[in-house]
Amino acid sequence: MKAILLPVLIFLVLGAAMGALLAVASRVFAVKKDERAEEILACLPGANCGGCGFTGCAAFAKAVSDGEASPTGCSVGGAEAAEKIGAIMGVEVGGMVKMRAQVMCSGTSEFARKKYIYEGVPDCVAASKIGGSDKLCPNGCIGLGTCVAACPADAIKVEMGVAAVDYTKCIGCGVCTNACPRGIIQLVPFDAKHWVGCKSEDSGKKVRQYCDVGCIACKLCAKNCPEKAISIENHLAVIDYSKCTGCDVCVSKCPRKIIWSGEQQGKLGLVIARIPEDALKEVE
Numbered sequence: 001m002k003a004i005l006l007p008v009l010i011f012l013v014l015g016a017a018m019g020a021l022l023a024v025a026s027r028v029f030a031v032k033k034d035e036r037a038e039e040i041l042a043c044l045p046g047a048n049c050g051g052c053g054f055t056g057c058a059a060f061a062k063a064v065s066d067g068e069a070s071p072t073g074c075s076v077g078g079a080e081a082a083e084k085i086g087a088i089m090g091v092e093v094g095g096m097v098k099m100r101a102q103v104m105c106s107g108t109s110e111f112a113r114k115k116y117i118y119e120g121v122p123d124c125v126a127a128s129k130i131g132g133s134d135k136l137c138p139n140g141c142i143g144l145g146t147c148v149a150a151c152p153a154d155a156i157k158v159e160m161g162v163a164a165v166d167y168t169k170c171i172g173c174g175v176c177t178n179a180c181p182r183g184i185i186q187l188v189p190f191d192a193k194h195w196v197g198c199k200s201e202d203s204g205k206k207v208r209q210y211c212d213v214g215c216i217a218c219k220l221c222a223k224n225c226p227e228k229a230i231s232i233e234n235h236l237a238v239i240d241y242s243k244c245t246g247c248d249v250c251v252s253k254c255p256r257k258i259i260w261s262g263e264q265q266g267k268l269g270l271v272i273a274r275i276p277e278d279a280l281k282e283v284e
Contacts, residue, residue, distance in 0.1 A: 051173030106197035136210030150179035193246025
């Protein structure tokens, strides 16, 4: 009987000792959890789009709780999420402006000239490595849909060779802005009244050679804007959205018809390229 009880007793003692050691070790080597990270995560939209620069919402929440990211870093969550996160972190958060993506190019297949016919991989990055893509314009939309594939909200499609954003789906994450090899997709205020549908920084003479609708830096928009909200930078008209009131003067003065208004976008659907004036009258 003793031969049976002794081993059992030894195992019981060893088990108790190991259990005690594990309990002590779990407390000594425990990784302290910041409860704020969980609270911050609950404030986020859960899109996991990566627009904040982190791998997902959980990673962003941890970075904020660790002081490595700003409470305003989630553009998808916007001002509401930023205010909640700021309250958790005990910091004041300034007002955030809701943003949307805008493709700054009007050079559709009808108006932008090409150097050759591209029949390779349907990817803008791949095409840009072959002579800068098939388009003559070095700043025009390549139109092979790399941004479409990258968009987590299915808010972009290619229309007539140019990418276009569906505002009703865009979450303003900025993933497409990083995906575009030409850098022609920008985040603008969601309620922006106007935008310049061109990103070319070449002289007007060069622009005329490769595109029928590119900005030629004629300065008519800048000279006629009553709010002085437009300037010419690197041969390109640029709008200061904090000053723009949406008066439409620039739209009517632009000889190339590439300063667009939200009203036109609404009437024409996703197509953002310039169209003949007769066609515009048909939708008015």
